Amino acid sequence: xxxxxxxxxxxxxxxxxxxxxxxxxxxxxxxxxxxxxxxxxxxxxxxxxxxxxxxxxxxxxxxxxxxxxxxxxxxxxxxxxxxxxxxxxxxxxxxxxxxxxxxxxxxxxxxxxxxxxxxxxxxxxxxxxxxxxxxxxxxxxxxxxxxxxxxxxxxxxxxxxxxxxxxxxxxxxxxxxxxxxxxxxxxxxxxxxxxxxxxxxxxxxxxxxxxxxxxxxxxxxxxxxxxxxxxxxxxxxxxxxxxxxxxxxxxxxxxxxxxxxxxxxxxxxxxxxxxxxxxxxxxxxxxxxxxxxxxxxxxxxxxxxxxxxxxxxxxxxxxxxxxxxxxxxxxxxxxxxxxxxxxxxxxxxxx
Numbered sequence: 089x090x091x092x093x094x095x096x097x098x099x100x101x102x103x104x105x106x107x108x109x110x111x112x113x114x115x116x117x118x119x120x121x122x123x124x125x126x127x128x129x130x131x132x133x134x135x136x137x138x139x140x141x142x143x144x145x146x147x148x149x150x151x152x153x154x155x156x157x158x159x160x161x162x163x164x165x166x167x168x169x170x171x172x173x174x175x176x177x178x179x180x181x182x183x184x185x186x187x188x189x190x191x192x193x194x195x196x197x198x199x200x201x202x203x204x205x206x207x208x209x210x211x212x213x214x215x216x217x218x219x220x221x222x223x224x225x226x227x228x229x230x231x232x233x234x235x236x237x238x239x240x241x242x243x244x245x246x247x248x249x250x251x252x253x254x255x256x257x258x259x260x261x262x263x264x265x266x267x268x269x270x271x272x273x274x275x276x277x278x279x280x281x282x283x284x285x286x287x288x289x290x291x292x293x294x295x296x297x298x299x300x301x302x303x304x305x306x307x308x309x310x311x312x313x314x315x316x317x318x319x320x321x322x323x324x325x326x327x328x329x330x331x332x333x334x335x336x337x338x339x340x341x342x343x344x345x346x347x348x349x350x351x352x353x354x355x356x357x358x359x360x361x362x363x364x365x366x367x368x369x370x371x372x373x374x375x376x377x378x379x380x381x382x383x384x385x386x387x388x389x390x391x392x393x394x395x396x397x398x399x400x401x402x403x404x405x406x407x408x409x410x411x412x413x414x415x416x417x418x419x420x421x422x423x424x425x426x427x428x429x430x431x432x433x434x435x436x437x438x439x
Contacts, residue, residue: 096120097154102161104192106184112171114138114189115162116196117150123159126202127193128432129226130162131186133208133233133412135329137169138162140207143416144317149205152425158432159197163189167209169327175260177336178209179350182216190223203228203432207415208380209333211235215389216346220355221365230428232373232414234381236359237388238340241379248338256331310377310410313417344388360392370401371431373424375409402431 102114114129115138130149132140141162142148153160165185166176193202204226206214215235217223240248255262311319336349346359356362370393374386383405390403404427406414414424 102192102196104188106166106188108180108184110166110174110184112166112168112185112189113164114192115164117154117160117162119154121157123154123157125157125159125432126199127159127161127197128153128203128205129189129193130160131165131204131206131210131214132163132168133210134167134333135169135327136325137327138164140325140412141415144321145315145416145418145420147421147425149415149420149425149428152421152429156429156433158203161189161193161202163210165189165210165213167329167333169325173328173330175330175332177332177349178213178216178346179336179348179352179355181209181213182220183222183352183355186214186217187222190225194225201225201227203230205230205232205428206235207232208234208411209337212238212337212340212346216355216359218366218368219359219362219364222354223368224366226366226368228371228432229368230371230373230431231386231389233375233378233411234385235370235372235389236392237345237385238337239344239382239385239388240341241382244380245341248334248341252331252334252338256335260331262329262331262334310408310413310417313409313413313419315418318416318418364393364396371404371428372401373404373406373414373428375406375411375414377409378411380411404431 096119098118100116102116103111104113105111130138130141132138139162142150150160150162163186164170165181166174167181190202194200202225204214204223206229211231211234214223214229215231218226218229219236314322332349339349340346343358348355348357348359370390372386372390374381374383376383386403387405390401393401406424406427409417409420409424414420417423
């Protein structure tokens with residue numbers, strides 16, 4: 089049993105309601121000592137849930153944060169699979185979910201500032217919140233995989249441009265869990281297509297994940313970085329993602345940076361057309377072998393922010409890592425977590 093399930097941890101779910109009326113929650117996790125480094129929010133990617141940061145490895149990122157003295161909060165935003173599928177966009181998440189989650193944490197803790205660890209579409213949407221000036225209380229942001237500049241492999245560009253419109257004629261969602269249970273004709277057809285084209289693994293859900301989210305076999309991690317328990321655990325950690333999101337990320341990929349999908353006056357239409365309304369320090373992380381969003385995504389975002397404020401932000405390219413294995417790899421506690429903790433601790437003095 090991994091240490092993050094140890095009885096010494098106390099866990100509570102803190103619900104909150106967004107300004108557009110969506111019921112979401114935060115998972116607050118504490119160790120046996122009072123944290124002394126303030127709160128940190130962890131934001132998951134699309135079609136998973138907050139629990140993705142607690143893979144069955146010997147030491148999870150949650151374990152390390154608690155050990156280091158941080159007050160850990162895991163956000164379940166509207167794209168989390170703990171909620172009913174809904175036609176969310178990054179705009180809705182940026183405008184409603186992350187700001188209210190931050191406000192809830194500060195109200196619960198009595199603190200005035202906090203830090204953030206953000207991944208994939210939790211990262212893009214949180215970046216949108218930050219640039220729009222909606223989370224000014226966040227002083228340090230650790231971003232993994234993609235943020236302001238989504239860059240994808242050529243095969244992914246092809247799928248976004250040609251296959252997403254086709255699939256949208258048949259269904260409003262893609263769901264990697266169809267690898268376990270495929271309800272209806274469309275789900276069965278897509279599952280058949282995936283099984284015919286993906287032979288990297290005997291786990292049907294992970295085949296669907298690669299089909300849905302990137303290029304390569306597999307797309308979201310390197311098999312050799314996962315232990316067997318995590319390999320099996322992942323079957324239940326992926327769910328429905330709306331095709332509406334894929335429409336938005338297609339636009340962003342075509343433009344080379346984040347753009348809005350809906351017309352919210354509070355949000356920029358183009359996230360590179362104005363000075364970011366945040367003083368946060370960013371630490372950009374990417375696995376060098378990421379086949380979901382290429383490392384160039386984070387390199388471009390670092391270069392953009394570094395040009396605006398030189399020698400303030402940082403970039404970490406992780407050899408032999410892909411996308412999610414940055415957090416759930418069996419050796420991540422040695423290879424990647426110390427870098428994350430160093431960035432969180434370093435910025436304590438900068439802010």
